[in-house]
Amino acid sequence: MGRALYNGDMKTITKEFSPVVSYDLSRLGDPERLLFFDIETTGLSAKRDMIYLIGCVYRRDGIWHMKQWFADSAGAEAELLVHFFLFAARFSLLVHFNGSAFDLPFLEERASRHHTPVPGRMPESLDLYRELRPLKKLLGLPDCRQKTLENLLRTGREDPYDGGQLIRFYRQYLRTGEAALCSALLLHNEEDVRGLPALLSLLSFRDFFHGSFLPGSEQQTGPEELLVTCRSVSEILPVPCRFRSGSFLVSCRESGLTLRIPLLEDTLKYFFGKPADYYYLPEEDRAIHKSVASFVDPSHRKKATAKTCYQKHAGRFIPLPPGMETDLPLFYPEYKKNPPYAEYSEGLFLDAAFLQKFLLATFSG
Secondary structure, eight states: OOEEEEETTEEEEEEEEOOOOOSOGGGTSOGGGEEEEEEEESSSOTTTOOEEEEEEEEEETTEEEEEEEEESSGGGHHHHHHHHHHHHTTOSEEEESSTTTTHHHHHHHHHHHHTOOOOSSOOEEEEHHHHHTHHHHHHTOSOOOHHHHHHHTTOOOSOOOOHHHHHHHHHHHHHHOOHHHHHHHHHHHHHHHHHHHHHGGGHHHHHHHTSOEEEEEEEEEETTEEEEEEEESSOOOSSOEEEEETTEEEEEETTEEEEEEEOEEEEEEEEOSOGGGEEEETTTTEEEEHHHHTTSOGGGOEEOOTTTOEEEEEEEEEEOOTTOOOSSOOBBSSTTOSSOEEEOOTTGGGSHHHHHHHHHHHHHO
């Protein structure tokens, strides 16, 4: 059960709750010095619009608490800000969703307009939106809104409203004082701020895809596909996922990762550097070094160009992810036609160093 306190035109609501948090909070610091917060405003302009609600959650003695400051009138904004700043100064890290671009600048501007004193040392900041934004491309999400990420975690919401509707609700509430409108406003903020600790588990995706992996197995499942398995050294994902990254199909569950890689059996070209040092033999469709070409009839050779300075090689090849660094020779169907290919040899992905470079490039592309 929660309780509400009234201080003039400001209402303070506090309650205990039990979120599902699978992420180790100590990785961010002292769990009891983390403050998760979110603000609600009457618009997007900090110069014209006001903050009417601030919600936060935090832990005390192992118990999660939620606190909300609600402006019962437009004149209560300054008091709202004072209470939040004094409370936030007790913590070492502010955790928010897109607060770097919106919430924090909005708070600063409104505090400046009210000449509200801001504590000299505010906590450091962690923006979950910025940390989790790479998941949008990686997992093929339609957007990186908080509700979309919550859907990925399969967490439900009671609140059906968006920000535009809530602005209208608050303006109507100022006129009517209708309790149902107040409840809707508080619920939206409550679900936003209570959802933040749960979103921390998605940091496991970030750490998973950029962490270290141990080789598992590799097997050719058909003439055109290689199946590679491995597992994360330190991360366990909160939910399974499956997505495509370039030429590769990725499936993840808990600490395991499976990579489906296309195999190409063909004849590709290896391009030499410094074409000026080579001659091209049209009849043989290959380039040779000028030290050897001096023995070839001049009528059967021509100076090589970047596009004709190659040797052909037949074999089985795998595409490499963009930007992967490797000492292996690179092969192409044609000059500068990506992706580059490497010749596949059995056991290639059992080499931990090669596997790590391959995965890092795959997830960074």
